[in-house]
Amino acid sequence: MTGAEPYDLARLSINQETxxxxxLPELAAGCAAAGISKVGLWRAPVQEYGVERAAxxxxxxxxxxxxLCRGGFFTAVDAGERAAALDDNRAAIDxxxxxxxxxLVLVSGGLPAGDRDIAAARERVADALAVLAPYAxxxxxxxxxxxxxxMFASDRCxxxxxxxxxxxxxxxxxxxxxxxxxxxxxxxxxxxxxHIARAGAAGRIACFQVADWITPLPEGALLGRGQLGDGxxxxxxxxxxxxxxxxxxxxxxxxxxxxxxxxxxxxxVAELAERYVRHVS
Amino acid sequence: MTGAEPYDLARLSINQETxxxxxLPELAAGCAAAGISKVGLWRAPVQEYGVERAAxxxxxxxxxxxxLCRGGFFTAVDAGERAAALDDNRAAIDxxxxxxxxxLVLVSGGLPAGDRDIAAARERVADALAVLAPYAxxxxxxxxxxxxxxMFASDRCxxxxxxxxxxxxxxxxxxxxxxxxxxxxxxxxxxxxxHIARAGAAGRIACFQVADWITPLPEGALLGRGQLGDGxxxxxxxxxxxxxxxxxxxxxxxxxxxxxxxxxxxxxVAELAERYVRHVS
Numbered sequence: 001m002t003g004a005e006p007y008d009l010a011r012l013s014i015n016q017e018t019x020x021x022x023x024l025p026e027l028a029a030g031c032a033a034a035g036i037s038k039v040g041l042w043r044a045p046v047q048e049y050g051v052e053r054a055a056x057x058x059x060x061x062x063x064x065x066x067x068l069c070r071g072g073f074f075t076a077v078d079a080g081e082r083a084a085a086l087d088d089n090r091a092a093i094d095x096x097x098x099x100x101x102x103x104l105v106l107v108s109g110g111l112p113a114g115d116r117d118i119a120a121a122r123e124r125v126a127d128a129l130a131v132l133a134p135y136a137x138x139x140x141x142x143x144x145x146x147x148x149x150x151m152f153a154s155d156r157c158x159x160x161x162x163x164x165x166x167x168x169x170x171x172x173x174x175x176x177x178x179x180x181x182x183x184x185x186x187x188x189x190x191x192x193x194x195h196i197a198r199a200g201a202a203g204r205i206a207c208f209q210v211a212d213w214i215t216p217l218p219e220g221a222l223l224g225r226g227q228l229g230d231g232x233x234x235x236x237x238x239x240x241x242x243x244x245x246x247x248x249x250x251x252x253x254x255x256x257x258x259x260x261x262x263x264x265x266x267x268x269v270a271e272l273a274e275r276y277v278r279h280v281s
Numbered sequence: 282m283t284g285a286e287p288y289d290l291a292r293l294s295i296n297q298e299t300x301x302x303x304x305l306p307e308l309a310a311g312c313a314a315a316g317i318s319k320v321g322l323w324r325a326p327v328q329e330y331g332v333e334r335a336a337x338x339x340x341x342x343x344x345x346x347x348x349l350c351r352g353g354f355f356t357a358v359d360a361g362e363r364a365a366a367l368d369d370n371r372a373a374i375d376x377x378x379x380x381x382x383x384x385l386v387l388v389s390g391g392l393p394a395g396d397r398d399i400a401a402a403r404e405r406v407a408d409a410l411a412v413l414a415p416y417a418x419x420x421x422x423x424x425x426x427x428x429x430x431x432m433f434a435s436d437r438c439x440x441x442x443x444x445x446x447x448x449x450x451x452x453x454x455x456x457x458x459x460x461x462x463x464x465x466x467x468x469x470x471x472x473x474x475x476h477i478a479r480a481g482a483a484g485r486i487a488c489f490q491v492a493d494w495i496t497p498l499p500e501g502a503l504l505g506r507g508q509l510g511d512g513x514x515x516x517x518x519x520x521x522x523x524x525x526x527x528x529x530x531x532x533x534x535x536x537x538x539x540x541x542x543x544x545x546x547x548x549x550v551a552e553l554a555e556r557y558v559r560h561v562s
Contacts (some may be wrong), residue, residue: 116515118469151432153469154513155496160469188434188441190401215436216501230433234397 001028006279013038013066014269015209015254016045018038022265024049028061034269040067040209040252041099041146055099065101066250067207068092072145075109075121075158076088082128085109089132097139103206104136105144105180110155121158126168129177137176146180151221154249162186162195169204178206181242182254184225187213187233193241200245208242210235211255225255228275235280251280288558294347295488295550296535297326303546305330306457309342315550321348321490321533322380324373336380346382346427347531348488349373352424355409356390356402356439363409366390370413380419384463384487385417386425391436402439409450414457415481425487426450427461432502443467450485450519458489462523463535465506472520481526489523491516491561492536506536508554516561532561 015034016027024045031039039058046054046068058065071092072125076082089106096104108125129143136143145165148157159165165179179199186192199205212231217224230233239251253272260268290406295317312320320339327335327349339346352373357363370387375527377385392399410424417424426446429438440446446460460480467473478484493512498505509516520532534553541549543559 062377111513116513116518118513119471120472149432149543150430150469151498151502154494166472171463188431190403190442190445213435217432219500220497221432232397233397234394235395251426 001176007035007273008281009276010037011249011251012036012276013244013250013252014272015040015069015252016042017069018253018255018260018272019265019268021261024054024057026157026265027069028063029056030265030269031063032061034266036269036273038064038066038250039254040069040254041065042069043095044075046095046099049137051098053097058099062276065099066252067103067105067144068099068101070106070146071104072106073109074125075112077112077115082124082260085130086128089128090135092139093132093136093139096141102140102142103144103178104141105146105207107146107148107263108157108159110153110158118153118158122164122168125159126171129168129172131259133172133176137173142176142178142206144180146182147185149185153250154195162192162199163187164202166195166199166204170202174203175190180207180209181238182204182209182211183233183235183238184209184211184213187238194244196241200242200247203246205242205245205247205249207252208247208249209240209252209254211253223256223258225257227255228253228272229279239280251276273280285369288316288554289562290316290557291318292530292562293317293554293557294531294533295322295553296350296533298350298551299534299536299541299553300546301541305335307337307546308312309338309344311546311550312344312385313342314482315547317554318343318552319345319347319531319533321350321535322346323350323359326378327380332376332379337378342443346380347533348386348425349377349380349382350428351386351388353387354390355406356393356458358393358396358405363405366548367412370409371416374413375421377422383421383423384425384459385422386427386488388427388429389438389440391434391439395459399434399439403445403449406440407452410449410453410458416547418454423457423459423487425459425461427463428466430466432498435529442470443473443480447480447485448475451483455484459485460484460489461490462519463490464514464516464519465490465492467493468519477522477526481523481528484527486523486526486528486530488533489497489520489530490533492533492534493518504537504539506538507551508536508538508541509534510560516524520561532557542555
């Protein structure tokens with residue numbers, strides 16, 4: 001790599017949470033300055049800024065929104081809570097449509113307090129999708145079920161493997177419900193390669209996200225993701241695997257790590273771009 | 282439950298690490314006093330006390346040793362390290378034989394620093410077993426591969442699911458290599474019930490351990506196991522599942538939790554017995 005051979009960043013997307021120290025205008029300006037044309041956004045900062053206004057900012061900055069994080073949290077048993085979750089997800093679908101992204105990432109939700117039936121909780125996820133999938137499809141948005149690492153199964157996401165995600169997604173049309181392949185959540189699973197092939201053959205890979213696995217895990221486990229190349233995941237192998245399955249979409253970097261948030265955003269993005277080229281692309 | 286209906290604790294085994302505040306003599310006396318006839322032991326405290334002496338203590342206290350934790354750590358690449366691991370595991374097998382237990386629990390080991398090939402690391406586990414399985418079989422000891430939760434895949438155990446454990450175990454005779462079913466590690470896996478049936482049909486369930494899943498996880502994740510009934514695992518359902526697969530051996534309680542270690546050992550064991558009856562047996 002030299003200055004004469006610029007990085008090919010065409011497929012790189014920066015998930016907003018990776019540089020959450022940045023405001024939306026800083027994100028837009030910072031990505032444009034770094035030669036990055038794609039971002040993944042989160043609902044809360046977009047709502048705070050204004051959804052229409054955020055959509056205009058991204059457009060005016062030449063940025064494509066590759067995904068919106070996140071809908072989901074479908075596992076409540078209480079009828080009122082379930083209705084509220086469906087309403088909130090319809091709003092998320094509308095927001096995704098306004099932002100011009102075809103992908104709404106779903107985190108399924110954990111087990112309600114006192115609940116010990118994870119299989120039933122997974123069925124409640126499917127029940128919610130039966131209501132939401134047509135609504136999403138009519139708006140050109142695909143619901144992307146994200147399997148989260150099994151360490152989050154009780155408190156965040158009862159869908160832990162790509163196989164489980166596909167078992168649910170395949171009950172719906174592929175243009176309405178897809179899956180997320182995130183290296184951080186799936187790297188340990190020997191069955192994931194077969195599931196990637198299965199997802200790719202059906203055109204269900206809606207989103208490919210990368211982060212590295214590092215230890216020790218911090219308390220609560222949520223904010224322990226590693227910068228690309230700092231951990232033990234064969235990131236390039238995973239990219240090749242989704243490509244072999246037919247996926248040629250964005251490669252979205254999503255790293256939750258307070259050490260990155262404490263640094264200058266532009267430095268983080270420059271490092272990310274370099275790491276992306278060295279370890280992924 | 283009243284004083285007139287004593288708990289049936291015949292199958293309950295207390296893993297030593299659950300009450301690590303106790304010395305071996307305290308463990309022996311405390312279990313005998315609580316009407317518990319089975320214990321799982323750990324190598325380090327047994328070695329410190331003396332292996333022969335520990336075997337005699339358990340025998341004289343009327344206690345059966347249900348398992349010895351732990352051998353394993355087979356994933357090194359370096360030839361010297363691999364030879365040392367094999368030697369150490371031969372010693373562990375000898376210790377298990379001396380203690381009169383037929384079960385040596387194996388924790389496979391994590392990824393060496395800089396290694397990004399988890400599939401190859403799993404093959405190194407199988408390579409080590411090819412050397413050790415006949416040695417164990419000749420001494421009446423079965424090597425029990427324990428899948429650990431995927432959150433430990435990089436730093437402790439590259440075998441994360443019962444399916445992965447069986448894929449390795451099935452290369453060897455069932456009387457030489459079995460598997461451990463531990464609710465804490467497997468509760469989230471929708472494929473585990475089928476793997477339990479597969480393991481049971483082949484007589485490969487060497488050990489059944491129980492602990493509950495609670496959150497938030499502590500830093501490092503290791504010491505976050507929950508007392509029976511405090512978490513979200515359907516422990517009784519898991520016991521029934523292993524029994525339906527033909528397992529009728531001990532139910533070993535193995536909880537790593539500093540809050541339990543800070544308490545009086547006899548109180549912890551009394552609580553455990555009550556929880557075992559209420560949530561497991």
